[in-house]
Amino acid sequence: MFNLLKAETYRLLKGKTFYITLACIIGYLLLIVLTKSVGVVGINTAAISEMLDTMVWSGFEVSKYLIRSMNLLQYFFLPIIVVVMGTDFTYATCKNTIGKGISRTYYYLTKLLIVFIICIFYSFVYIGVGTLIATILYGFHGTITAQYLKELVQPYVLQMLIMFVLVSIAAAILFISKKPTACSIGYLIVPLIIQIVIAIISANNMELGSTLLKYEVLSAMNYIAYGIMEYSLSHYLFISLAYIAITSFLGMYLFNKIDLT
Amino acid sequence: MNNQDYVIETIQLTKTYKTQNAIDHVSMHIKKGDIYGLIGKNGAGKTTLIKMITGLIEPTNGEVKVFGSSNKKEHLNQLRRVGSVVETPAAFPNLSAIDNLRYYCKSFGISDTSVAERTLKKVGLSDAGKKKFKNFSLGMKQRLGIAIALLSQPDFLILDEPINGLDPIGIIDFRELLVTLNKEENITILISSHILSELYHVATCFGFINDGKVIQEVSKTEFDELCNEFIAVTLNDVESAAVVLQNRYPDISLKVIDQKTLRIFNHLSEAEDINYDLNHNQIKVSSIVKQGADLEIYFKELVGGEHHV
Numbered sequence: 001m002f003n004l005l006k007a008e009t010y011r012l013l014k015g016k017t018f019y020i021t022l023a024c025i026i027g028y029l030l031l032i033v034l035t036k037s038v039g040v041v042g043i044n045t046a047a048i049s050e051m052l053d054t055m056v057w058s059g060f061e062v063s064k065y066l067i068r069s070m071n072l073l074q075y076f077f078l079p080i081i082v083v084v085m086g087t088d089f090t091y092a093t094c095k096n097t098i099g100k101g102i103s104r105t106y107y108y109l110t111k112l113l114i115v116f117i118i119c120i121f122y123s124f125v126y127i128g129v130g131t132l133i134a135t136i137l138y139g140f141h142g143t144i145t146a147q148y149l150k151e152l153v154q155p156y157v158l159q160m161l162i163m164f165v166l167v168s169i170a171a172a173i174l175f176i177s178k179k180p181t182a183c184s185i186g187y188l189i190v191p192l193i194i195q196i197v198i199a200i201i202s203a204n205n206m207e208l209g210s211t212l213l214k215y216e217v218l219s220a221m222n223y224i225a226y227g228i229m230e231y232s233l234s235h236y237l238f239i240s241l242a243y244i245a246i247t248s249f250l251g252m253y254l255f256n257k258i259d260l261t
Numbered sequence: 262m263n264n265q266d267y268v269i270e271t272i273q274l275t276k277t278y279k280t281q282n283a284i285d286h287v288s289m290h291i292k293k294g295d296i297y298g299l300i301g302k303n304g305a306g307k308t309t310l311i312k313m314i315t316g317l318i319e320p321t322n323g324e325v326k327v328f329g330s331s332n333k334k335e336h337l338n339q340l341r342r343v344g345s346v347v348e349t350p351a352a353f354p355n356l357s358a359i360d361n362l363r364y365y366c367k368s369f370g371i372s373d374t375s376v377a378e379r380t381l382k383k384v385g386l387s388d389a390g391k392k393k394f395k396n397f398s399l400g401m402k403q404r405l406g407i408a409i410a411l412l413s414q415p416d417f418l419i420l421d422e423p424i425n426g427l428d429p430i431g432i433i434d435f436r437e438l439l440v441t442l443n444k445e446e447n448i449t450i451l452i453s454s455h456i457l458s459e460l461y462h463v464a465t466c467f468g469f470i471n472d473g474k475v476i477q478e479v480s481k482t483e484f485d486e487l488c489n490e491f492i493a494v495t496l497n498d499v500e501s502a503a504v505v506l507q508n509r510y511p512d513i514s515l516k517v518i519d520q521k522t523l524r525i526f527n528h529l530s531e532a533e534d535i536n537y538d539l540n541h542n543q544i545k546v547s548s549i550v551k552q553g554a555d556l557e558i559y560f561k562e563l564v565g566g567e568h569h570v
Contacts, residue, residue: 007367011353014360092351096409097368099315099347101340260317 004102004110005117008084012118017083021076025122029130033062033137059135060142066130067152067159068225073123074163078187080118081170085111086180095260108252112171116164123160127152154233155225161240162221166191168244172251176258191218215239267326268293268417268449269314274323276309276473283309285473286323291417291451296443298464299453300560306473307453308348311421314451315345328416344415346423350406354395358386358405361394362412369413376412384408385434399426407438418442420452424459432459439463457556467556471564488559492525492532495547496539499523505542506535518562521547 012018031037036057055061088094088111097107142148169190174183194216202209213219214231217239223229224236269291276284284306291297301307312318314325316337327339352361362377381387384404389397394405403426410418427435440463442448454460460467466480479487496502499517506513506525514526528535529551536549 003370004368007364010367011356011364015355087353091354092349093353095315095317095345095347096351096365099317099340099343099345100369100413101316101337101343102368103337257319259312259319261312 001106001110001113004097004107005114008111008114012080012083015083017079018118021079021122022125025073025076025126026129029066029126029133033130033133056141057134057138058141059131059138060140060148062134062138063127063131064148064151066127067156070123070126070156070159071163071221071225073119073126074166076122077115077119077163077167078170078184080122081115081167081174081187082180082184084115084118085171085174086183089174089178090180098260104256105252108171108175108255109248112168112248115167115171119163119167120160123156127156151227155227158224158233158236158240159221161237161244162217162224165217165240165243165247168247168251172247172254175251175255178258178260195219217243266293267291268295268328269451270326270329271310271314272324272326274310274313274325275321276306276313276318277321282473284313284320287470287473287475289468289475290478291449292466293449294443294447294465296439296450296452296463296465298460298467299451299470300457300460300467300556301453301470302564303455305470307470308421309473310470311345311347311419311451311453315343315347315419316340317347341413342416343419344410344413344417345419345421346403346406346410347419347421350402350409352394352402352405352409355393357391357393358389358397358401358408361405362408365409365412371412380408380411383411384438400428400431403427403431403435411442414446415448417449418451420450422454423452424454424456432456436463457560461556469560469563477563484556484559488553488555489526490529490551490553492529492535492549493518493552494523494525494535494539494549495521496523497521497545497547501542502539502544505538505544509538510535516562524552 055065088097094107098104166187170183170187173186174180177183195218198209198212198216198219201212214235217236220230220236229236267290269289271287271289274284274287274289275282287306287310289310299307299310309318313320314327325336327336328342330336330339352358353364356364358381359377362380363374366374366377378387381389384407386401386404386408389401389405394402397405403423407420407423410420424432424435436459439450439452443450452460452464464481466478467484468475469477494502499520499522502523503515503517506515510528510531513528516524516526518524525535532549532551536546539546
């Protein structure tokens with residue numbers, strides 16, 4: 001696993017996608033910190049709007065805001081998914097690796113792990129660089145306490161896990177279809193489809209809709225970021241991990257069965 | 262022959278797509294040290310067979326043994342000793358030749374940093390510089406594909422149509438490279454190609470595949486014996502001629518090629534007598550000449566379905 005990990009890192013650092021995505025993230029950070037413009041990707045509630053309206057511009061507050069708004073990073077993850085996993089199918093380079101006796105399970109898991117690592121790296125850049133810029137411009141104005149760290153770590157972990165659910169779904173689509181386009185479309189529309197289906201079900205059967213919502217984490221990401229959690233922390237953790245495990249197992253199982261033509 | 266001496270052995274290997282057998286109960290044997298020429302028309306099943314050997318395609322039935330492997334796990338392990346270029350050479354388009362090789366060195370766990378440079382030199386791509394793979398000519402791509410396959414110093418090399426796109430000089434270089442790899446580095450090679458004359462120059466044995474079936478496997482020595490000289494006779498009535506000749510020469514070995522042509526593989530010095538006998542029996546002979554078969558003629562006849570009398 002370590003060999004393929006090293007190789008993929010080498011390739012990524014030799015290409016442009018990694019740097020362009022990084023530049024876009026930093027550019028976006030500069031934009032929000034310099035112009036003091038904040039917003040929310042997804043559903044905005046009155047509670048969230050109030051929090052944003054009363055936001056004080058300092059490194060301390062910006063770090064919390066960035067954690068809460070980090071779900072927009074999912075759009076920056078897509079090019080990395082396509083480059084790390086999709087390129088091998090677009091240019092048929094997977095046959096060089098698979099044909100060398102590297103097991104498909106190992107190959108699948110390594111690729112997934114690489115994307116996860118880069119996603120974590122980007123999230124650190126997003127929060128770290130953003131906080132640093134805000135601190136330089138406006139000062140930190142806060143004390144790092146256990147409560148402050150909890151406010152950062154809990155929504156961070158939960159949101160990252162939910163974004164990993166999305167990455168795992170995209171990976172499964174890609175490895176089964178061998179088509180980066182299908183993966184990209186799936187990555188963007190699967191959460192929407194799930195929400196629409198649940199909304200339709202809820203309209204006809206409120207009880208069933210609520211039950212489904214309990215086991216659907218993608219639409220909950222925005223609320224979780226602001227600490228508005230309908231269920232316990234462990235519930236979201238368990239559901240997210242279960243999604244990652246199930247989609248990855250399914251993806252690996254089917255990838256092991258398909259012909260690489 | 263001991264099974265351990267086979268680098269590749271397929272047992273009743275079958276691949277079915279819906280109702281069609283792409284590979285139909287193929288039993289193929291590649292001995293250690295051979296350069297095995299796999300010969301077949303487009304769509305005969307060459308690439309499918311190669312893909313099953315390299316684990317890219319799962320067989321519907323049958324078994325592939327790589328270096329005597331007896332199960333799927335061993336098959337995967339033994340594939341580490343195999344280098345392959347399947348269909349078109351694949352590499353990352355935005356990386357140069359050396360960067361592509363460095364990537365695969367890391368992937369395959371090759372820590373010696375000089376391997377990439379040495380392999381590039383071996384295939385004649387040292388001068389490629391920073392040129393990206395996407396800007397390579399087809400010949401350069403083929404060379405890089407072979408370089409990737411050679412990186413891990415394989416014991417067995419699989420090359421699927423590797424001569425495609427090479428210029429005449431490239432073909433000569435490639436032929437020399439194959440012979441060097443086989444003789445000096447003891448690499449067993451499976452090579453599929455349409456360019457049969459080229460294959461004849463390098464291969465030490467041949468496997469003929471048609472409609473998903475390996476119809477014959479012969480060593481080069483056996484093949485040369487099969488392709489000894491013959492008398493080609495063009496005449497108006499092949500069937501009567503065959504009867505006349507069999508009566509006149511009971512030990513005659515002849516083959517009907519088509520309705521107007523037959524070949525005689527012995528009595529080569531008696532062409533005049535044969536001509537006389539045929540004319541004497543009211544069979545009109547248009548031509549009677551001494552010829553030798555080559556790989557192309559042999560293959561054409563083998564898949565054409567002519568019968569040997």
